[in-house]
Amino acid sequence: MADDSNIATDAFDGAAVWATLSPEQQARIGAVALEAAVAGAIAEYLRDPAGRACAEAEQIALGLLREAAIGEGGMIDRAWIDDTGLKPRVRIPSVIGLVCQTCGCSQNDPCEEGCGWHDAVTCTACVGSGEAAHG
Numbered sequence: 001m002a003d004d005s006n007i008a009t010d011a012f013d014g015a016a017v018w019a020t021l022s023p024e025q026q027a028r029i030g031a032v033a034l035e036a037a038v039a040g041a042i043a044e045y046l047r048d049p050a051g052r053a054c055a056e057a058e059q060i061a062l063g064l065l066r067e068a069a070i071g072e073g074g075m076i077d078r079a080w081i082d083d084t085g086l087k088p089r090v091r092i093p094s095v096i097g098l099v100c101q102t103c104g105c106s107q108n109d110p111c112e113e114g115c116g117w118h119d120a121v122t123c124t125a126c127v128g129s130g131e132a133a134h135g
């Protein structure tokens, strides 16, 4: 059913991959991750001028975070790309929980008509049944 999905069968486990990174990689990623979190919190809860400055700082930090994690010198592509099949599939970060490999819905983002889990990789909307909604 999900044979043409671009979602890999296993999730991206950030904690497991983190343990494989060098101290230098961890330092680079950790520093910008902290800055992104602090900037995001300030941007959400404080008014300008701190709010404005931190909205911009968060965007910059998130860009640097992505670069540090998956750019040059970051983790290996195979950590999040499964290229063992006919075509590459990506591992979805584990924080999302179960994901339907057919439509990409998840616990906090169910299908419009409501859906539940048919099995660990397919939601009920994608098999055409009407089981209980997520949650």
Ligand SMILES: [Zn+2]
Pocket (backbone or CB within 6 Å): 100, 101, 102, 103, 104, 105, 122, 123, 124, 125, 126
């Ligand atoms: Zn689905």
Ligand SMILES: [Zn+2]
Pocket (backbone or CB within 6 Å): 100, 103, 105, 106, 110, 111, 114, 115, 116, 123, 124, 125, 126
């Ligand atoms: Zn669904």
